[in-house]
Amino acid sequence: MSDSNKNVYLDDRIVTIYANKTKLYEPEVTLFAAIKDEVAGQPIFDIGIGTGRTTPFLRELSQDYLGCDYSEKMTRYCQQLYPGVKFATVDARNMKEYRDGQFAFVIFSFNGIDSVPPDDRLAIIKECHRVLKPGGLFAFSSHNIEKPVYGAFHLSNIEFTLHPIRLAREFQKYFTGWGHHLKNRKHEVFTPDYTVRNDNAHNYTLMHYYISKANQVKQLQSFGFEEVRIIDRKGAWTDATTPDTTSSWIYYLARKRRA
Numbered sequence: 001m002s003d004s005n006k007n008v009y010l011d012d013r014i015v016t017i018y019a020n021k022t023k024l025y026e027p028e029v030t031l032f033a034a035i036k037d038e039v040a041g042q043p044i045f046d047i048g049i050g051t052g053r054t055t056p057f058l059r060e061l062s063q064d065y066l067g068c069d070y071s072e073k074m075t076r077y078c079q080q081l082y083p084g085v086k087f088a089t090v091d092a093r094n095m096k097e098y099r100d101g102q103f104a105f106v107i108f109s110f111n112g113i114d115s116v117p118p119d120d121r122l123a124i125i126k127e128c129h130r131v132l133k134p135g136g137l138f139a140f141s142s143h144n145i146e147k148p149v150y151g152a153f154h155l156s157n158i159e160f161t162l163h164p165i166r167l168a169r170e171f172q173k174y175f176t177g178w179g180h181h182l183k184n185r186k187h188e189v190f191t192p193d194y195t196v197r198n199d200n201a202h203n204y205t206l207m208h209y210y211i212s213k214a215n216q217v218k219q220l221q222s223f224g225f226e227e228v229r230i231i232d233r234k235g236a237w238t239d240a241t242t243p244d245t246t247s248s249w250i251y252y253l254a255r256k257r258r259a
Contacts, residue, residue: 004184005115008205009071017202018051019077026235027251028054028109031139034229034253035105036061038137042104045131047092048112052078055085058107066103068092093123101133108140111249114209118194121209122219129223134259138225141251144233145210146244149197152181152204173203180204213240216252225254 008014024032041062046054049067051074059065068090069075075089090097092108093116106128113124128138150156157177158170181204189196194211198204211219217228217240232238233247244250 004187005206006070008202009069009115010073012073014202015051015071015073015077018053018074021051021053024054024057025110025233027141027231027233028057030231030235030237031251031253032057032061035137035139039105043102045098045103045106047090047106047108047128048110049078049087050074050110050112052081054107054109055082059085062105092127093120095127095131098131100130101136102131103136104133105137105139106132107138111141111143111208113140114143115206116209118189118196118209122223125220125223129225129256132256134256136256137253138220138256139251139253141249142216143197143199143208143210144244144247144250145195145212147246147248149199149210152177152198152200157200177204213238213242213244213250216240216250220252220254224257226257227255229253 039061041064043064044058044062044066046058046065046067049055049069052067055065055067055078066086066088067078068088070089070091072089075087078087088097108124108128113121116124132138158174161167161170177200181198184198184204184207187196187207188198193215194209196207196209199206199208201208213230220228230238230240231251231253232244233249238244
């Protein structure tokens, strides 16, 4: 799962797609407003930066900023876009380059944490906990298991149009997605606590982890996080007991226990 996903993010076409995304999502607006006073001027670690979408917004909170990604093409792009800002190519499953308690705020945005196998995902949470100072904040987004996911064969994957050339391209993309899914579906996993799905991201080329709010909260608590808060896809605060079948992904904000 992890190697195939990483290969996607090394594709120049994917870098171009992410480079066109420059705005915050609604949950991130809510999140940054909630933490700005606490993390102002403090060390911030931005994991899974892609093409630096969150970089300028986080640097408004603190100039003590470090961004990283496991795709060297992504970090190289960011370094060119933001000269003078610190970036590194790092695998979040093993961040031995950074000391215990080094950061006040760690964020892994846009479901990047869901792109590795389940055990590796737990390793990332453990590492994020380690590099946070006692009382530090950890934020990330994750796919919501409660929202139905359309498969590769669903006709909603076709954007119907009266323009014949565009429609032909839509059908070409649709059937290409079939091929990607038939290749990847053998890697799908379904358990009582989480699933690993071949969803429609980049036309069914990726495998992603899905979890419920309640199970994600329990998972964070098992690693020593507390005060877990949740933001839905529309940017509203919610809780683990409120059903949510509309948010494709959800943000979590948790605090490392104070010493």
